[in-house]
Amino acid sequence: xxxxxxxxxxxxxxxxxxxxxxxxxxxxxxxxxxxxxxxxxxxxxxxxxxxxxxxxxxxxxxxxxxxxxxxxxxxxxxxxxxxxxxxxxxxxxxxxxxxxxxxxxxxxxxxxxxxxxxxxxxxxxxxxxxxxxxxxxxxxxxxxxxxxxxxxxxxxxxxxxxxxxxxxxxxxxxxxxxxxxxxxxxxxxxxxxxxxxxxxxxxxxxxxxxxxxxxxxxxxxxxxxxxxxxxxxxxxxxxxxxxxxxxxxxxxxxxxxxxxxxxxxxxxxxxxxxxxxxxxxxxxxxxxxxxxxxxxxxxxxxxxxxxxxxxxxxxxxxxxxxxxxxxxxxxxxxxxxxxxxxxxxxxxxxxxxxxxxxxxxxxxxxxxxxxxxxxxxxxxxxxxxxxxxxxxxxxxxxxxxxxxxxxxxxxxxxxxxxxxxxxxxxxxxxxxxxxxxxxxxxxxxxxxxxxxxxxxxxxxxxxxxxxxxxxxxxxxxxxxxxxxxxxxxxxxxxxxxxxxxxxxxxxxxxxxxxxxxxxxxxxxxxxxxxxxxxxxxxxxxxxxxxxxxxxxxxxxxxxxxxxxxxxxxxxxxxxxxxxxxxxxxxxxxxxxxxxxxxxxxxxxxxxxxxxxxxxxxxxxxxxxxxxxxxxxxxxxxxxxxxxxxxxxxxxxxxxxxxxxxxxxxxxxxxxxxxxxxxxxxxxxxxxxxxxxxxxxxxxxxxxxxxxxxxxxxxxxxxx
Numbered sequence: 001x002x003x004x005x006x007x008x009x010x011x012x013x014x015x016x017x018x019x020x021x022x023x024x025x026x027x028x029x030x031x032x033x034x035x036x037x038x039x040x041x042x043x044x045x046x047x048x049x050x051x052x053x054x055x056x057x058x059x060x061x062x063x064x065x066x067x068x069x070x071x072x073x074x075x076x077x078x079x080x081x082x083x084x085x086x087x088x089x090x091x092x093x094x095x096x097x098x099x100x101x102x103x104x105x106x107x108x109x110x111x112x113x114x115x116x117x118x119x120x121x122x123x124x125x126x127x128x129x130x131x132x133x134x135x136x137x138x139x140x141x142x143x144x145x146x147x148x149x150x151x152x153x154x155x156x157x158x159x160x161x162x163x164x165x166x167x168x169x170x171x172x173x174x175x176x177x178x179x180x181x182x183x184x185x186x187x188x189x190x191x192x193x194x195x196x197x198x199x200x201x202x203x204x205x206x207x208x209x210x211x212x213x214x215x216x217x218x219x220x221x222x223x224x225x226x227x228x229x230x231x232x233x234x235x236x237x238x239x240x241x242x243x244x245x246x247x248x249x250x251x252x253x254x255x256x257x258x259x260x261x262x263x264x265x266x267x268x269x270x271x272x273x274x275x276x277x278x279x280x281x282x283x284x285x286x287x288x289x290x291x292x293x294x295x296x297x298x299x300x301x302x303x304x305x306x307x308x309x310x311x312x313x314x315x316x317x318x319x320x321x322x323x324x325x326x327x328x329x330x331x332x333x334x335x336x337x338x339x340x341x342x343x344x345x346x347x348x349x350x351x352x353x354x355x356x357x358x359x360x361x362x363x364x365x366x367x368x369x370x371x372x373x374x375x376x377x378x379x380x381x382x383x384x385x386x387x388x389x390x391x392x393x394x395x396x397x398x399x400x401x402x403x404x405x406x407x408x409x410x411x412x413x414x415x416x417x418x419x420x421x422x423x424x425x426x427x428x429x430x431x432x433x434x435x436x437x438x439x440x441x442x443x444x445x446x447x448x449x450x451x452x453x454x455x456x457x458x459x460x461x462x463x464x465x466x467x468x469x470x471x472x473x474x475x476x477x478x479x480x481x482x483x484x485x486x487x488x489x490x491x492x493x494x495x496x497x498x499x500x501x502x503x504x505x506x507x508x509x510x511x512x513x514x515x516x517x518x519x520x521x522x523x524x525x526x527x528x529x530x531x532x533x534x535x536x537x538x539x540x541x542x543x544x545x546x547x548x549x550x551x552x553x554x555x556x557x558x559x560x561x562x563x564x565x566x567x568x569x570x571x572x573x574x575x576x577x578x579x580x581x582x583x584x585x586x587x588x589x590x591x592x593x594x595x596x597x598x599x600x601x602x603x604x605x606x607x608x609x610x611x612x613x614x615x616x617x618x619x620x621x622x623x624x625x626x627x628x629x630x631x632x633x634x635x636x637x638x639x640x641x642x643x644x645x646x647x648x649x650x651x652x653x654x655x656x657x658x659x660x661x662x663x664x665x666x667x668x669x670x671x672x673x674x675x676x677x678x679x680x681x682x683x684x685x686x687x688x689x690x691x692x693x694x695x696x697x698x699x700x701x702x703x704x705x706x707x708x709x710x711x712x713x714x715x716x717x718x719x
Contacts (some may be wrong), residue, residue: 004237066289068255072230074101076123076207077160079172083203084165088129091296092227097133100123100203100229104220107229107236109211110267110283113151117211120218121157125205126226128198133226138195140206147187151213154193162195173197175206203323217243217318222294223251232293233316238265239286242322244334244450250313250623250692255293263287276444289297291314298623304616307441307490312624319452337494337501340451341544344435344496349399351420351435351496358424360405365425375465378429380481383472385465392475397436398459415475416459422474423461432464434516436471436504438493441486441629448492448503448548460484462504471504478546482582486511486540486629508688511630513538515608521594521640529594529643531608534587540630542586546579558590564609568595593686596643602715606670606679610636611709617699625709626698632664640681643715648672650714659701662693663687666705 089098103123111117112147126137140160144153160175173196183190195204213550220233223454232255264284296316302309323331345351368385372378394401394414407413413421421436426433437456439446446455461472470482477484489511493504524530537545549557558574574590596602605611617626642648655668664685671678683705690698 001494008670013172015045020409021164021466026523034405042068055351059266068257070295071255071293072101073290074103074123074125074230074294077161077172077204079125079163079170079203079205081125081165081234082166084129084201088232089127089227089229091229091297095227095299096128096130096343098127098129098224099124099224099226099231100127102222102228102231104218104233106218106234108238108265108287110265110281111211111213112268114267115213116265116267117213117223118216118218119211121207123205123207123545125203128200128204130200134198138204139192140195142210144206144210146184146189152325154211156211157207158191158206158208159662160193160195160593161204162197163203163205164199164201175379192710207700215241216639217320219315219317220292221296221469222292222316223249223300225299227299228294228297230293230295231297232291234289234291236263237288237290238263238283240283240325241320243318243621244321246315246317246319248316249312251294251297251314253292254295255291257291259289259291261287261289276301292389295465301619303619303622306442307627308622309551310444311627330413336452336497341496341501342498345397345498350416353404354420354427358404358428361425362409362420362428369429373395375431376468376470379465379470379472381465382429382431383422383424383474384479386474387477387479388427390418390420390421390474392477393477396440396443396457397499398453398456416471418458418475421472422472426461426463433495433550434462436460436462438494438506439490440488441627443490445491446494451494456494458488459484460488460493464517464578476584478543478550479539481581483543485543485675487550489690503717508630510626511688512539512631513540513632515541515633515634516637518637519608519639521638523641527596527643529592529596529640533592534589534688536632537586537588538630539585542578542584544654545576545586545588546582547580549576561588561590561609566605569593592717598672600717601649602643602646603712604715605712606638606640606677607636607681607709609695612683612706613710614703615696615699615702616708617702620693622695624692628685628688628690631688632683632685634680634683636679638677640677640679642672642677644716645718647718648677648713649716651677652711652713655708657701657704659685662695663690663694664701666701666708668708681709 005239044562048232053069082102082302087366089095091098101123102125103247104124105121107119109119118464128134142155142158143156146152158180162173164171165175175196177191179196181192183192195202195206198204199696217235217237217253222231224662240676262284263286264282267281268279297314300309300313301337305418308314319334321332321334323333325526345354364385365382369378369381372381389411390407391412392415393412395415397414400415400416400420401414402410404424407417407421423433423435436459436521437446438458438460441459443457444455461474463472471484472482473479473484475490484506486508489506489508491505491507493506494502495502515536515538518530519533521529521531523694540642554576555572557576561574562569571590572591572593575588577587577589578584579586596604607645651672652668652670654670655666657666664687665682667680667682
């Protein structure tokens with residue numbers, strides 16, 4: 001006979017539960033484990049990403065479900081002939097497929113293991129307009145975590161069907177249960193099926209429910225690679241639990257509301273062993289019902305100058321922040337960086353070795369710093385020793401893969417292995433050094449204030465000596481001392497220090513790249529011009545060029561340069577300087593012979609291979625920011641003799657334009673001086689990040705640059 005437990009006693013009972021936090025992508029339901037997820041460990045409590053705190057346990061006036069204005073109601077199987085009427089959809093007339101409805105619902109239910117389960121239901125309805133979408137959307141995969149030990153996810157109520165219209169009537173082809181396949185890989189089971197009877201214009205629909213023991217709220221993605229007419233997500237959360245909420249993206253919400261109800265949850269306790277009797281507890285509390293919806297969401301397409309689409313997709317995510325049972329002190333789940341730094345520096349897979357003597361590398365360190373007279377010199381020599389003698393095997397890790405001694409002996413390891421070894425070596429010489437966590441540009445933004453470790457994927461080293469601070473990355477063999485790759489400039493990095501775990505700003509706007517190219521052209525015999533080209537690259541471009549030259553020869557590199565010129569040209573005396581001087585910019589030098597021919601009129605582009613031939617911003621509109629890797633400042637200088645036997649017939653006009661007053665500029669100066677032509681162009685961008693509202697201005701700016709740099713000098717033969 002069930003009995004009712006007082007809330008305070010129930011709270012004490014529930015507080016005994018230990019959590020294994022799971023993170024899964026709720027749009028495709030593909031389970032992903034970030035970092036090292038283990039039961040009952042610190043790391044298991046640090047796996048999600050809030051960028052803005054917002055408690056979802058809010059109070060609001062109770063409303064009935066159907067009272068929300070403009071909410072789209074979509075019942076499974078209720079497909080009507082008019083749903084097939086559109087030949088195209090205004091949201092995207094060229095779309096291969098359109099989501100007609102994209103819905104998710106999550107609620108808490110008491111389970112038979114003495115706690116709650118999160119029950120997550122998905123309902124998708126799509127129109128497949130073209131065969132191109134069949135492979136992507138006609139096949140569905142649902143992956144669950146089913147470990148042999150511990151709680152397992154369960155898939156229930158899977159239904160799917162294809163709808164076609166024939167002779168004005170809807171013909172439904174239901175998914176045969178025998179056409180559902182399961183594939184087990186380790187602790188994961190993937191359920192797969194293909195929609196039957198697919199045709200261009202078919203509507204497909206599926207629904208399923210996943211039950212997961214614990215308190216992990218699934219995230220929801222409102223936007224993807226296909227347009228969505230209506231996407232909504234609803235959650236029902238007992239007021240015992242508080243979550244922080246991340247809202248991301250640039251699309252407006254059609255619905256963003258919260259309602260309150262009072263519910264009773266039945267929880268069955270199986271007891272400590274098989275002989276124990278099952279007891280059922282009831283817990284009554286307010287339930288917060290949150291609903292978010294978006295209407296007419298455009299497809300998100302990757303454009304130039306995008307770090308990762310994960311930064312821009314419209315979605316919401318949750319992180320359990322606190323548990324508040326009646327008559328029990330609240331349990332705070334989110335921790336601060338001081339506590340997390342302390343734990344990480346004790347972790348055998350992160351910083352525990354930094355506290356040890358590590359005598360195994362002493363001889364090599366002493367040899368490396370021989371002759372150094374200052375802390376900065378010692379730091380640089382130790383850095384160069386590690387950079388030049390160790391190979392990075394994995395650039396996406398912040399836990400070590402092996403003990404530091406094994407990294408030292410094998411001369412290889414992941415980025416954490418190498419940069420933590422560097423940190424240990426610096427500490428051995430009484431140089432203050434700390435690990436620094438960051439997220440690289442291709443990994444997405446990390447949350448600045450809260451220690452959500454799953455969003456970090458890279459470790460560098462901070463060294464402080466002689467009153468200066470240096471940021472070091474010995475895992476990148478092409479970087480000089482106190483330089484980082486452009487991929488590290490992705491917001492804030494965090495120093496792992498229990499005393500002062502400070503933030504380090506690493507924004508692309510602070511990274512200034514300067515490039516200068518000079519071209520001198522003189523006349524030769526036989527209607528030919530002789531050109532001398534010198535180009536000093538910016539530092540980040542130099543890093544990329546060094547990487548390229550590590551994979552190809554200079555001969556092949558200059559063959560590619562030759563192809564960038566139009567007409568008959570030949571290159572000689574070609575050389576790339578400072579390739580091994582990693583603190584210096586790379587310089588590219590070569591001479592070139594240009595055959596001008598013997599035509600009466602010659603058209604000559606003075607920009608040569610440096611011409612910006614295409615607008616990098618081809619899309620008519622953009623819904624997310626332009627993310628350049630650094631600020632630009634590129635100068636091109638030309639001095640040339642007018643070809644012998646010719647006179648200037650037409651000369652492009654000089655021009656100067658500004659981008660949003662002080663955000664950038666383009667300068668095009670060209671003049672004839674006696675028998676010579678002088679030219680100077682400069683493209684300068686003073687910021688790297690441009691918001692969507694600035695996109696059209698930026699696009700127009702580059703359209704002008706492309707048009708202007710395409711203009712040609714017209715030489716006319718003197719008769």
